[in-house]
Amino acid sequence: MQPKKTYTVQEATSKLESYCAYQERSHQEVRQKLTNMFMIPEAIDTIIVHLLNHNFLNEERFAKTYVSGKFKIKAWGRNRLAFQLKQKGVGKVNIKMALEEITDEDYIRVFNDLAEKRVSSIKETNKLKKKKKFIDYFLYRGWESHLVYEKANELIK
Template sequence: MISQKIYTVDEAKRAIERYCVYQERCHKEVEKKLIAYKMIPEVRDHIIVHLIEHNFLNEERFAKSFARGKFNIKKWGKQRITRELKFREISAYNIISALKEISDEDYLLSFNELAEKKFNAINETNHYKKMKKLSDFLLYRGWESQLVYEKVNELVK
């Protein structure tokens, strides 16, 4: 049987500081990690307050970093980013602030590049099936349905 390490408050605090320094984290991720360390609620709250006071944990910074990363690297649309941030219990204010990190020009340029690349990659002779595959792909990625349907109709013509 493998025994799990028992953390003192100071050890847990240092471990969580390293966890937050490695990459931006949200409160929910830190809370989950502290639960895994078997910390009692009072200690979890104490450590989270410490992290916020020493700027290891910043929800707005996390949201902005998350939005930029998912848009630039995974080519997610604003709806998917919003959904994922809500899942991580980020406030509406911070979500709006994070979405401002994505410029409208970059957003449309990225959307058009992604749609055209995927359209050319779909090997389907039936136009309706090709339209469906493309729109499903773009909608899953979180792009707005109005944008998706306009682009699909433009490409299929």
């Protein structure tokens, strides 16, 4: 068994600066990374304060980037986005601010495009089963139930 690698505060700070510069990170991810590096709580707090002061770590920026990416690439709905941000320890104010970045027009357009694609890709012949598959797909991805049920009734007759 190899002995665990230890880091000085300067080494850990340098590593975490690179870690945060590479991609936006949540406070929770950074704290976990430092814990995995076997840093003591006082050092963790010192490093996090340094990262915040030097703008390597910014929860609002992280939330906006996360929402933008997951919405554009994975087409997640607002419910899933909010849930995932909560899981990452992001505050309610930042979650709300990040979700407001998605315009209603974009949101509905993406939903409609995705619904059209999805309904044509479901090969089920039984209408009820097809509707269930459609609804499950969108609810899992965090789209609002009233939108999903309306669209399912509209597209699957």
